Amino acid sequence: MIKTFLLLCLAAVSLCSWAQTGKPHFVAKPSDKSVLGSQKVVTHSLSIARAPDQVYHYKNAAGVVVFSDRPPETGHYQVRIYDCYACKPSSNINWQSIPLYTQQYKEEIQLAATTYSIEAALIRAVIHAESAFKPAALSRTGAQGLMQLMPVTAKELGVTDAFKPSQNIAAGSRYLAQLLQRFDGDITLACAAYNAGASRVDQYRGVPPFPETKAYVERVNILLQRYRKT
Template identity: 60%
Template sequence: MKLSPPEQHQSDSVVLNNDYPLEQDTSVKAPKRSIKASYSENGILNDIGVEKRRVYQYQNADGITVFSDKSPQHNDYQVLLYECFACRPESTIDWYKIPLNTADYKHFVNNAARQHKLDAALIRAVIHAESAFKEKAVSRVGAKGLMQLMPVTAKEMGVLDSLNAADNINGGSRYLAKLLKQFKGDLELACAAYNAGPSNVLKHNGVPPFPETQAYVKRVQILYKRYQKAHRAS
């Protein structure tokens, strides 16, 4: 399948804790090594629902992996997430009022909606819930990109590069359509399967009793209704 060239977007931050140096002395040549970062146990939000310090991961000219609170001057960096944006049960974000994103990746979302017979508002809601529109997001368990595809899922859906917006959205939408078909159009179950896996939905004969999954399902549905309303108004 021929993909359109990537649309312009704004990359965002990583959120980690502060047990590593954020600035390094670049005047001293250091051997190639990787600095390991620890994830915050509080996830990507603090207790009042606000993102913590922004930290960027990238490699410098000496091949050293750097974590910095300053945005790099190039695009070769990644966003690391503790978990999906909408999965934290104790998040105090007001999901009925959080700003929507109806513009970014519009061409890719609309193409995927047509190809996989999905509502574009649903695709946008899942992207918002999974990564908050961070194209280079990588979770602690290895899920990647806007729709946070696990490597096995990405491979099954024919995704060559999960950090490519067009490829990720197309593959994530294909997977979402597959789950909706498997669960006979039940949006709640399809969203639960997207988050926790279809085997867990079948095992529990419904939305699994995992707080993260239950929070995710509820918030996707809230976002979906809001994106539907926004699309109708546009």
């Protein structure tokens, strides 16, 4: 009992320490509510101290939905992104040369760009940074789909299925357009707000000093410049 209590205390201290230095986009707990509804869910091998880069989502032999940091030995599974794709400061990806997604969701992106008067290249750059164009992407906080919409934001924007590309792109682009308007068209600040929250940008009067947000903003800008040339 004493050993268990000490371990729980250490986990709590670690989590509190993270909370003081991290940004709101990350919470050390996976969410499945908006995806699986009332289905029975099993999570295993996911510890507070070690958050995997990928989560494997599948049904086991008993028909139970499982989230794990390891793929099943047999059968079908889906990979869920656990963090936003471009947020990891230690990423060794070369963002200047990583292959671009120039053909995916062309109609949806162009429609959103026209509707909300923002660059199609910016929408594409944000999608790339958020989910690497994986429509089933799911973050630790429950952010969903291509543009990683939080459930509350998605609901406010009228989204009924955040994993449906057309709805996700339309809502994410609308939200991005609102942020651009709020920050007088400043793409860097709008992207920082998309990642860390508009109130944090206001609080710090610029890009918040979170390593994840700084990395995210830099990489979105790199991707934007590249997508503008395609």
